[in-house]
Amino acid sequence: DLPRDVAEEVLSWLPVTSLGRVRFACKKWNTLTKDEGFIKKHLDRCNSNSWKVVVDVNPDWSIEFYQRGVSLKGNTCWFAEEKLVDVAPGTEISDLRDFLLCFDFTKERFGPRLPLPFHSFGDIVTLSSVGEEKLAVLFQKQGLPPYTVKIWISSSKIEPDAVSWNKLFLSVDMKPLTGFLFLDNGGSFFVDEDEEVAVVLDEARDEVGRITRNTACIIGRNGHFKQVNLGGVVHHSLSLPADACRRPPVFVCSYVPSSVKIM
Numbered sequence: 481d482l483p484r485d486v487a488e489e490v491l492s493w494l495p496v497t498s499l500g501r502v503r504f505a506c507k508k509w510n511t512l513t514k515d516e517g518f519i520k521k522h523l524d525r526c527n528s529n530s531w532k533v534v535v536d537v538n539p540d541w542s543i544e545f546y547q548r549g550v551s552l553k554g555n556t557c558w559f560a561e562e563k564l565v566d567v568a569p570g571t572e573i574s575d576l577r578d579f580l581l582c583f584d585f586t587k588e589r590f591g592p593r594l595p596l597p598f599h600s601f602g603d604i605v606t607l608s609s610v611g612e613e614k615l616a617v618l619f620q621k622q623g624l625p626p627y628t629v630k631i632w633i634s635s636s637k638i639e640p641d642a643v644s645w646n647k648l649f650l651s652v653d654m655k656p657l658t659g660f661l662f663l664d665n666g667g668s669f670f671v672d673e674d675e676e677v678a679v680v681l682d683e684a685r686d687e688v689g690r691i692t693r694n695t696a697c698i699i700g701r702n703g704h705f706k707q708v709n710l711g712g713v714v715h716h717s718l719s720l721p722a723d724a725c726r727r728p729p730v731f732v733c734s735y736v737p738s739s740v741k742i743m
Contacts, residue, residue: 492521534588550607555640557582559605584640591640597632608670616671627654657705676701
């Protein structure tokens with residue numbers, strides 16, 4: 481829905497290697513990026529050296545492809561884990577460290593490893609922002625029931641090189657409510673501190689585990705639970721895996737900083 485001149489201004493700053501994916505976004509952008517005037521403007525600018533590489537390292541940590549970074553106070557944070565390389569003999573893989581990692585855009589570098597209020601190995605971990613100052617993290621243990629979801633909220637002191645966590649915000653056993661774990665590539669969420677509830681976007685499954693639709697799970701203290709159907713029914717094929725033709729999961733962005741006042 482962006483006006484053409486705004487879309488042209490934004491897209492003209494992209495590197496040429498990104499234009500192929502832009503053209504698949506929608507018909508309007510496909511037409512725009514093939515326009516002669518746009519091509520001239522774009523060439524005048526990927527020549528102005530407006531883009532630069534600020535990180536080119538082989539770190540000793542990794543971030544899973546489905547982990548979505550969260551922007552907060554001008555920086556971006558990810559859940560990261562120690563790489564499974566050069567592990568000392570006798571080391572349990574489950575002992576490898578996991579941590580929070582923030583990129584400082586002012587210094588153009590990653591900060592140090594920051595502590596989390598739990599230890600995870602192959603479990604479900606998702607980040608979200610709480611307003612402009614705080615970070616929330618959702619943790620759900622893989623494996624046997626009770627499938628308890630736990631959410632912590634940081635204090636307002638969170639920087640690329642420092643973080644502190646408040647006490648546990650929410651702990652809910654999801655087994656009797658949904659009967660399944662949230663997906664590691666789904667499970668985006670946001671929280672309402674005042675109402676003491678969390679809304680987790682995920683995908684509902686039928687009795688045999690097939691994904692059927694997008695859903696929002698509203699969970700709170702004292703057993704409060706509500707599930708809202710967001711649609712997107714899947715048409716399964718008998719010759720394909722259960723989720724081979726499904727739509728991508730719905731994600732939520734809990735906070736987008738802007739200098740524009742919303743009326």
